[in-house]
Amino acid sequence: MKHGIIIACLIGLTAAVGVRAADETNAPPPPGHGPGRPMMANILPPPLLNQLALTADQTTKYNDLNESFKKDAANVRASSSPNGGTTNSPTAGMQPDVRQALRTLHRSYVDKVRAILNDDQKTKLDDAIQHGPGRGGHGGPGAGTNPPPPPTAPPPPADK
Secondary structure, eight states, X not given: OHHHHHHHHHHHHHHHHHHHHHHHHHSOOOTTOSTTSOTXXXXXXXXXXXXXXXXXXXXXXXXXXXXXXXXXXXHHXXXXXXXXXXXXXXXXTOOHHHHHHHHHHHHHHHHHHHHTSOHHHHHHHHHHHHHSTTTTOOOSTTTTSSOOOOOOOOOOOOOO
């Protein structure tokens, strides 16, 4: 009897896993992930924008700069692509000098954004750039908020 129940549970589990696997293979990948993700789609990532807490005026100026950045980056990509920038992956076949041109363009726009920020926001931006993803400082949500405890000295020997 016990063997029958165990076998029925295993069959049910196998069927459920198979159905889930079939559903996942048909689902499209989330937008903005994978090899087709545009390199530097925005000047600043949305989480950083939320952290900066831009005012309405700053948000308007940032949005204008971001649209201009997207157009300029698309022009750089299009001028470097053999088929006019219509590849599925914007970085596919991209030459190192084109990547460098995009990095330089991005830095120039970050400087333009920095010009519209107040001192506290500039500090947050500089900290995020220095410790952001890809530079070893990002360990996920809450990373760096709780430093490790200082090492403790061994207790003194008890007198006998």
